[in-house]
Amino acid sequence: MNFQTQRTGRHARESIVFALLRAATYAILLCGTLIVGTIAFKGAPVLFKPSFPFINTTFLTSAPETLHVFEYDGRKMELGDREYRAFRGKLAADAAANPHSEIRIPHSEQSYVYSAGGIFPCIVGTLFLVTGSMVLALFFGVSSAIYLNEYARQNAVTRLIRLAILNLAGVPSIVFGLFGFGLFVIFLGWNVSLMAGWFTLAFMVLPVVITASEEALKAVPRGYREASLALGATRWQTIRKSVLPYALPGILTSSILGIARVAGETAPIMFTAAYVVRDQLPWQVAKLGDFLFQGVMALPYHIYVVSTKIPQNEYTERVQYGSTLVFLILVALIAAASILLRNRLRKKHQW
Amino acid sequence: MVSAPAAISSDSQTTTRMSAGNITFFPPQPASPASDGPGSESRAPGLIEIAGLDFYYGEKKALDGINLSIEANRVTAFIGPSGCGKSTLLRCLNRMNDLIEDAGIRRGSIKIGGADINARGVDPIELRKRIGMVFQKSNPFPKSIYENIAYGLRIQGFKNKAEIDSRVEASLRNAALWNEVNDRLHDNALGLSGGQQQRLCIARALAVEPQVILMDEPCSALDPIATAKIEELIHELKKRYTIIIVTHSMQQAARVSDRTAFFYLGRLVEYGGTRAIFMNPSNPQTEAYVSGRFG
Numbered sequence: 001m002n003f004q005t006q007r008t009g010r011h012a013r014e015s016i017v018f019a020l021l022r023a024a025t026y027a028i029l030l031c032g033t034l035i036v037g038t039i040a041f042k043g044a045p046v047l048f049k050p051s052f053p054f055i056n057t058t059f060l061t062s063a064p065e066t067l068h069v070f071e072y073d074g075r076k077m078e079l080g081d082r083e084y085r086a087f088r089g090k091l092a093a094d095a096a097a098n099p100h101s102e103i104r105i106p107h108s109e110q111s112y113v114y115s116a117g118g119i120f121p122c123i124v125g126t127l128f129l130v131t132g133s134m135v136l137a138l139f140f141g142v143s144s145a146i147y148l149n150e151y152a153r154q155n156a157v158t159r160l161i162r163l164a165i166l167n168l169a170g171v172p173s174i175v176f177g178l179f180g181f182g183l184f185v186i187f188l189g190w191n192v193s194l195m196a197g198w199f200t201l202a203f204m205v206l207p208v209v210i211t212a213s214e215e216a217l218k219a220v221p222r223g224y225r226e227a228s229l230a231l232g233a234t235r236w237q238t239i240r241k242s243v244l245p246y247a248l249p250g251i252l253t254s255s256i257l258g259i260a261r262v263a264g265e266t267a268p269i270m271f272t273a274a275y276v277v278r279d280q281l282p283w284q285v286a287k288l289g290d291f292l293f294q295g296v297m298a299l300p301y302h303i304y305v306v307s308t309k310i311p312q313n314e315y316t317e318r319v320q321y322g323s324t325l326v327f328l329i330l331v332a333l334i335a336a337a338s339i340l341l342r343n344r345l346r347k348k349h350q351w
Numbered sequence: 352m353v354s355a356p357a358a359i360s361s362d363s364q365t366t367t368r369m370s371a372g373n374i375t376f377f378p379p380q381p382a383s384p385a386s387d388g389p390g391s392e393s394r395a396p397g398l399i400e401i402a403g404l405d406f407y408y409g410e411k412k413a414l415d416g417i418n419l420s421i422e423a424n425r426v427t428a429f430i431g432p433s434g435c436g437k438s439t440l441l442r443c444l445n446r447m448n449d450l451i452e453d454a455g456i457r458r459g460s461i462k463i464g465g466a467d468i469n470a471r472g473v474d475p476i477e478l479r480k481r482i483g484m485v486f487q488k489s490n491p492f493p494k495s496i497y498e499n500i501a502y503g504l505r506i507q508g509f510k511n512k513a514e515i516d517s518r519v520e521a522s523l524r525n526a527a528l529w530n531e532v533n534d535r536l537h538d539n540a541l542g543l544s545g546g547q548q549q550r551l552c553i554a555r556a557l558a559v560e561p562q563v564i565l566m567d568e569p570c571s572a573l574d575p576i577a578t579a580k581i582e583e584l585i586h587e588l589k590k591r592y593t594i595i596i597v598t599h600s601m602q603q604a605a606r607v608s609d610r611t612a613f614f615y616l617g618r619l620v621e622y623g624g625t626r627a628i629f630m631n632p633s634n635p636q637t638e639a640y641v642s643g644r645f646g
Contacts, residue, residue, distance in 0.1 A: 153452055223490030227552070230445060231503035231559055232480030241502070242492055 036328070043325025046318050058118055059322055064277065064302075065117035067315050070109040077106075078315075080116030114277070114306050115315035119323050121281055123330065125296030128194060128282055129273060130263040130334065133201035138255055140202060141209025145251075148210070149217045150239055169207035174267040176204045181271035192295040194282070197273020201262050208258030209251075216250030217243060249345040256338030260331050266300040274301035276309070299327045398423035398593055399444065399563070404459035406439055408451070413439045415617040417459070421610075423562075426585060426594045428608035428625065430601060432640070435614040437597045441565050444468075444595065445482040446475040463563070480507065483556030487568040489548035491540035491555070496523075496532050499540045499551055503559040518558055526554035527584050546577025550584065557588075564588065566596040570603065582607050601641055605629050613637045 005011065049056050065080040079087060088105055095103040144161075152158045180200030190196045220243050228238040262268075275295040285291050306319050397420035406414035414436045421427050429437035442448045443461060446468065461468050468478055491499050500519040501509075509515050519536070523529040528550045532543070540551055549569055556564055566585075570578040585594060585607045598604050604611050604625065611628040613621045613636075621628060621637040632638040639645050 221490065223486060223488055224492060226447065226450075226484075226486060227490045227492065227555070228502070228506075229450070230447065230479055230484035230486075231506060231555065232476050233503075233506045234476055237506050241506070246493065 039321060039324050039328060042321035046322030047325050060118055061120050062118040063121050064114040067112040067115035070106045072106050112313060112315045113310050115319055119302060119326060121278060121297040122299045122302040124282060126263060126299040128296060129197050129201060129298055130259060132194060132198035134259045136198050136202035137205045137209045137259060141206050141255065142213050142251060145210050145213030145217060146239060149214050165207050165210055173204060173265045176200055177268040177271045180268060185272055190293060192273060193293040194273060194296060195292045197269045200268045200272045204268050205258050205262040209255040212254030213251045216247040219250060220246045249342040253338050253342040257335055260334040264300050264331060266304045269298055270301055274298045276305050299323060397421045398464060400462040402460050405457045406443060407457050409453045413617055417619050419612060419619060419622060421595060423593045424589060425609040426589050426596060426607050428604035428611045429597045429614060430604050430611060431614035436617040437614045438567055441567055441595060441597050444565055445479045445484055449475055480559055481561050482563045482565060483561035484565045485552050485556055485569045487571055489545060489552050491548050491551050493539065493541055495537045496540045496551060497536040500555050500558045503555060507559060522554040522558040525557050526550045528554055546573050546580060549573060549581060563593045568597050568599060571599060613640060
């Protein structure tokens, strides 16, 4: 018998399809590498520096400032607004002390907004936004998942609710932004504030959290529920003691990953929570009640502003890529934290 | 029977709340039923009286006019081919079928200790405390052996550690598991063998001191040695508990039970002393089933 490969169309098609599938897969990899690579390549010089402590702490810990570029003594100077004022003040004082010296006070040749200083308020604002919306989304999402999966009878109403959840998942983020603006900012009078941003982001991520929580609840073996109920536990005791602990790792991981993604959304917060610039940090409020009702700066919105709302030049590009890199790292950290948390919980409740 | 604290008798399903002491499932039984022999046909009211019971899954009738009287401190076996309704009937007794949507009793009644368990105001939570259940697939919680047994106690509001300790030990001893696990009470229960897990589930059910224990094919996933241990245990337990066991194995029914009920297609075909059912069945269908000609 002859088992040699026959040169037929079948084989040719096989190799073409195989090559196509492989190419499509590698294209994804290429795309991802390009995105992360570009941002890392362009952002790293801003975030890191060659000398100790190797990280540009100014960029991470100070607020955005206007950059002044000017010539002084034949040197090109790049100073942030505060440094520039101090510099000028010192020169003026020197000039006043020595009236006969030839100290010239430079005036700014060029100034570029937001191109000096750092992005500390944006990092802080984003962290506050993410934490708050995470808490809200988990509360609402897990509650409704428990209700839908454990309590509610499967009827027309729950089908309608599920349909609504699916629809919610398909709503574009800008619509959520407008919804939040209309409901929270204007109707409820919360103004542009953390609260409004929290609720808008939370509602936006709700479908992800509900779906993930329902899946996690469904994965808990039926036997645990039956055993608990047969021992005379109420449904809530059963859920609290022998369903939720085992569903929690799954709920948390998927939810936090969903929230980390939503943290990157610009549209929902641009009308509801984000300020272009704000001098005070979130904890610099007169009274505690104001905390919830203050707007914050946020990384994605800052990137949007410095990339589209101001004249572009080499100085703004630095801020853009620096902020983007910090943002990527932040999101990666949130995701990593959620995975660590899941692994710890899994170890605690193995089944 | 100690009445449970009212605080934990809340029910999420029924709109009515059971007032404590409103319904007593098990009034003191004046006559000891043990005076009747296993095969005796005396018609004294049993502990569990099922009358004219029809049960439906949606529009499908799963139980059809079941009349059955189950005596206290006996082992009653439910046998019959798959889908004959024996598990459904078992799960009616502690209202586990409440959890299934569109399923329910349409006609007839179940009285346990004289009280209708499906009457308004009956709290299935209170019922299930008194009617323990062991499932086909052993389902210990993924917790320690100790915590598995303590689960039912904690749910009922036990706080005293010494008391929980002593009841955990007593339950494990009653389930003939103490000697095998007393040195590793705080190890995960999932590390036990299949047979040990099932005995743990029995111990867990015993810990809350039920009067009736329902066993839904408790040995179907076990090897012969583990099965023998559980059967020995059932013999031991029937001194203090009323046991109802659903089984696919006719040998098992013959070995462990005092009375046997044969079900076929949702009907109770024959019910009587186990010896009579196996040796001298009056119904030809029963005869065909127990002799292995169908099923």
